[in-house]
Amino acid sequence: MELVLVTLISLVALLHLYFMWFEMFAWTTRGKKIFKKFPPELFEPTKSLAANQGLYNGFLAIGILWTFFIEDALWRFNILLFFLGCVVIAGIFGGLSADRKIFLVQALPALMAMLLLILEQYRFV
Numbered sequence: 066m067e068l069v070l071v072t073l074i075s076l077v078a079l080l081h082l083y084f085m086w087f088e089m090f091a092w093t094t095r096g097k098k099i100f101k102k103f104p105p106e107l108f109e110p111t112k113s114l115a116a117n118q119g120l121y122n123g124f125l126a127i128g129i130l131w132t133f134f135i136e137d138a139l140w141r142f143n144i145l146l147f148f149l150g151c152v153v154i155a156g157i158f159g160g161l162s163a164d165r166k167i168f169l170v171q172a173l174p175a176l177m178a179m180l181l182l183i184l185e186q187y188r189f190v
Contacts, residue, residue: 066185067185069181070178070185073174073181074145074149074178077149077178078130080171081122082122082126084171085122086119087099088116088118088119089119092115092119093109093112096108128147129145129148132148146179146182149182152172153172153179155172156170156172157172159171159172160172
């Protein structure tokens, strides 16, 4: 079960590193292919907004990756729960305000990781 949890947590972190790269460096190129409903003429004017959002996604990724280096189990659990919770909330908000796919891609993997983390912490699995 621990391997599944570590894999899921790593996936969430890697996704957010990808989101960071995409929003900071490829918003005007790949953005049009990913966000087809977004008006194409707005990608350039919103480039700095997307980059700012990408920076926050990078912070989430680094925070999650940081937990792999925390030796104290309770401290690691609490920090990981916090960062995964942030991802879930951001994914729910994005799913409600922008595109439902954001919930599936961002919030759902983090929510699954949170549930497994809690089950593992309290030895329900």
